[in-house]
Amino acid sequence: MLAERHRSIRRLVRTLSLGALSLIVLLAGCRSRPASEPEAPPADGPAVRAPAPEEKGGDAAVGKPYVSPLTGLPTDAAPGRRAIVAIIENSPEARPQSGLDRADVVYELLAEGGIPRFAAVYQTADAGTIGPIRSIRPYFIRLADGFDAVMVHAGGSPEALKTIADRGLPSLNGLLGEADPYFWRASFRKAPHNLYTSLENVRAMMDKKHYRDTGTVPGFRFLVDPWTGPGRPVGSPADELLVRYNPSYRVTYTYDAESRTYRRAINGQPHSDLETGKPLTATNILVLFARHRILDSAGRLAIDLDGGGRGVFVSLGRAVPVTWENVRGVLRAYTEDRAEIAFAPGQTWVEVVPDVGATVQYRGAGEAPDGGAPADGGGAASRP
Numbered sequence: 001m002l003a004e005r006h007r008s009i010r011r012l013v014r015t016l017s018l019g020a021l022s023l024i025v026l027l028a029g030c031r032s033r034p035a036s037e038p039e040a041p042p043a044d045g046p047a048v049r050a051p052a053p054e055e056k057g058g059d060a061a062v063g064k065p066y067v068s069p070l071t072g073l074p075t076d077a078a079p080g081r082r083a084i085v086a087i088i089e090n091s092p093e094a095r096p097q098s099g100l101d102r103a104d105v106v107y108e109l110l111a112e113g114g115i116p117r118f119a120a121v122y123q124t125a126d127a128g129t130i131g132p133i134r135s136i137r138p139y140f141i142r143l144a145d146g147f148d149a150v151m152v153h154a155g156g157s158p159e160a161l162k163t164i165a166d167r168g169l170p171s172l173n174g175l176l177g178e179a180d181p182y183f184w185r186a187s188f189r190k191a192p193h194n195l196y197t198s199l200e201n202v203r204a205m206m207d208k209k210h211y212r213d214t215g216t217v218p219g220f221r222f223l224v225d226p227w228t229g230p231g232r233p234v235g236s237p238a239d240e241l242l243v244r245y246n247p248s249y250r251v252t253y254t255y256d257a258e259s260r261t262y263r264r265a266i267n268g269q270p271h272s273d274l275e276t277g278k279p280l281t282a283t284n285i286l287v288l289f290a291r292h293r294i295l296d297s298a299g300r301l302a303i304d305l306d307g308g309g310r311g312v313f314v315s316l317g318r319a320v321p322v323t324w325e326n327v328r329g330v331l332r333a334y335t336e337d338r339a340e341i342a343f344a345p346g347q348t349w350v351e352v353v354p355d356v357g358a359t360v361q362y363r364g365a366g367e368a369p370d371g372g373a374p375a376d377g378g379g380a381a382s383r384p
Contacts, residue, residue, distance in 0.1 A: 068124050070104035072222030072345035077124040082215035084202055085144040086152040088118040089134040093193040095266070096274040099130030101281075101347075102199070107143055109352045110292065112299035114246045119143050122199060123217055129275060131196035133174050133183065136160045139303040141169065146329025148215035150206055154183075154195050157300055170211045172202060179205075218330045226260075226316065226344040237364025238319035241312075243287055243351045244359045251351065253285055255317050255365075261346065262314070283346025285314040286333055288324045292354040303352065305331065312360055313341050319362045 253262035
């Protein structure tokens with residue numbers, strides 16, 4: 001009932017004129033925000049340009065009134081619609097996951113045990129199951145801050161839960177009693193790898209908790225003509241990208257020239273979506289080296305998302321060395337001439353890897369793989 005009510009409200013809002021919508025968004029945000037929830041931060045980041053007609057996705061894009069600030073694609077979601085950041089598990093028992101294909105941006109960062117988790121950012125998708133949902137860490141909160149997002153998680157580390165409580169951050173915790181019936185345990189997997197929710201339920205629970213449904217969503221830069229126009233990545237050929245977090249976990253991206261996307265694999269096994277059975281793909285991949293430090297005997301980590309560093313940007317079959325910075329909570333990458341990178345319209349995956357011990361290698365079609373990972377070697381990147 002709540003989810004259906006929420007969908008009905010969204011359909012009504014879409015019929016209003018842009019001027020009326022802006023006024024309603026402002027009033028709704030002021031009325032619904034609880035006293036403890038922080039104000040939306042000021043807008044930051046480049047303006048999103050309208051895509052050229054040839055990149056609008058054919059019939060599927062007809063009638064879509066907006067362009068996503070996170071994907072550069074046509075969408076029904078207004079740019080001011082509040083984002084959601086869901087913490088999704090990535091242990092072998094949790095694969096394949098549900099709903100990563102619907103995210104606008106996916107961040108992959110290590111947790112305990114040398115296995116990453118995902119922070120999936122949803123701003124444009126309306127529906128669909130997401131999960132398994134797992135616990136949150138302080139560095140995931142840091143990412144969510146940059147998107148003015150509501151966090152979806154299942155408990156968290158003591159430090160993370162204290163931060164949420166002390167700052168009054170918007171949090172949907174699937175382990176609390178208030179999560180019923182918005183979260184559920186699936187019978188085909190064992191706990192703790194079986195907690196799920198849906199985007200409809202998340203929006204409905206936000207409504208119940210009187211969280212703002214509008215927010216400040218940062219904008220990324222996108223190529224005006226990604227296929228033949230200026231601004232395409234030059235760099236080196238990158239038909240295959242290998243990201244090795246540690247000896248036991250590696251991610252491979254393989255370029256498909258026809259779809260202009262990269263197919264993901266984990267430890268050599270194709271990575272797919274549970275709901276659709278289709279392979280997970282990325283249009284853009286950003287690999288960022290960051291300082292990692294073990295905090296305690298449980299193996300919890302501190303990951304420095306503020307210090308900046310080196311990285312690699314991969315898109316459209318090419319790889320470009322970059323540097324990255326945290327700009328008002330958003331990780332942004334720049335070319336050697338200090339121009340912010342421009343993404344091809346589509347989904348972006350961001351791999352945050354340790355600055356010590358991780359390796360990143362890429363090669364063109366038909367090239368032999370690079371056997372090492374020297375700091376400045378051809379087709380390889382690492383941070384000493």
